[in-house]
Amino acid sequence: MKAALFEKPYTIQIVEKATPKPEPGWVLIKTLRAGICGSDLHNYRGCALRNNFEAWQQLGFAEGHELCGEVVAVGDKVEKVKIGDRVTAEAVWHCGSCYMCKSGQYHLCLDRKDLVWWGDGAFAEFVCLPEKVLYVLPESMTSSEGALVEPLAAAYHAVRKAGDCFGKKVLIIGGGSMGQLCAGVAKLSGTISLSILVRYDHQAKVAYEMGCDSVFYPHASLDSSLQFDVVIETTGNSEAFENATRLCRKGGRIVLLGGYPHPQNINLAPIVSKELQIAGSLCYGWDGIRKEFEIAIDLLAKKKINVTAVVTHEFPFDQISEAFRVASDKKSGSIKVHINFNL
Template identity: 30%
Template sequence: MKAVRLEAVGGITLRDVDMPDIGADELLVRIEACGVCGTDRHLFHGEFPCTPPVTPGHEFSGLVEAIGKSVSGFAIGDRVTGDPNIACGRCARCHAGQVNLCSNLRAIGIHRDGGFAEYLALPQKQAFVLPAGLDPMHGAFCEPLGCCLHGVDLAGIKPGSSVVVLGGGVIGLLTVQLARLAGATTIILSTRQASRRALAEDLGATMTIDPTTPDVID
């Protein structure tokens, strides 16, 4: 199969690799869509710890094409996405319920092969079935959307809230939409690109600003 491999920091190549072997509790997923995250750029530049050679890509969706012998609750043909962060379940952080802070965290697309490939081995405990009719592109947005949803929850955005979102990339634009769904009535997005400011206004920002203008605080 074809895969985009991060061979080393600064070196990324599209090449043929072996199909992944799936374990007893894993799904073989044929990738339909995979997002490019800011983290992937950090991996390429050596700004985020990872273990190359590895196939990046942690925002993916695809179809289950084979299942390991211990898998239950998934069927061949299911459209799935995945939580890329595999917690150990044994460390003090995991026992405290803070699985995102697991001391032995292994992430799909960072420490083990991810979705910049035709196929991915996905542990069943990391997999989520998507509605069969969901656009695979939207399925690939589940992981960044989950991060934004957590941020909106932490920020306590409620009906009537005023919100400022700094940055108009994928995360910023998703946050604008979630803030609107949470009932915020003033949503200001700050980003340099005019096209992203226009998109943010289409998506629910009540005002956008260019942070390079001198009157930002006003």
């Protein structure tokens, strides 16, 4: 099979590799779609976001965890999925037995492993994954939507971490795909006003389609008199963090879900002087009743949220280098870039 190898920063090679054979409990998936995530871009730019950088280098970097694919082979003891099913996958594996897993917070598992740890990730013609991270997609869902379940579940988790948004003034910082998906979920939760801070006009246009009432640009229109009950910061940089603490009202809540690949030099004083509540948001998990992945699938399958505007570009697999260049350069007009293996 052909697989993308992230050889060094800004350099992706398509190499020939043996197609994996599924072990017991594992499933071989033919990739139909794979989305480029912000964390893929961090690694594309050479940033060791993950702490096991040396092991990754020895393997050769593989990326891609927002996927939709078709099951083509199953190992022994696989019961939940069958050949021909269209599936997507949670991006992390959890042990199921540590105290975080047992307390229902399996996304914080003490032994959590990235999906691509084992092999090639979804930027490959085939990807082999454990059955337990897979979800079968309803037929009504497009493959593009299927590849958006993972980031939508992360957006759902972030909005849930914001607490009850009903009747609240909510600001989203960042017009990238996570900001846009958070806006879509926040709109569903009954905000009285939904605002977004973006850098580019194409992000503003999509934000209105996702249900935002107003759009701000940094510096031009950011007045400290604007005070929001909830701020969801999706970009992971210090300027955005300072905007969040400045624009959140006293006693308000800030949710952070940017990857923060670098240490930040930030002013913490407003957290104390305004008694701000700060919550981190990592991936998705169990909301107490259901898995957030199942909720994201339902939101899409029941057409409660329209995410089509978020996917601005798609490329065939053999143009993955160009796809990453476009995804990495926001001036290109990109928000979410997909690799479509059927092109």
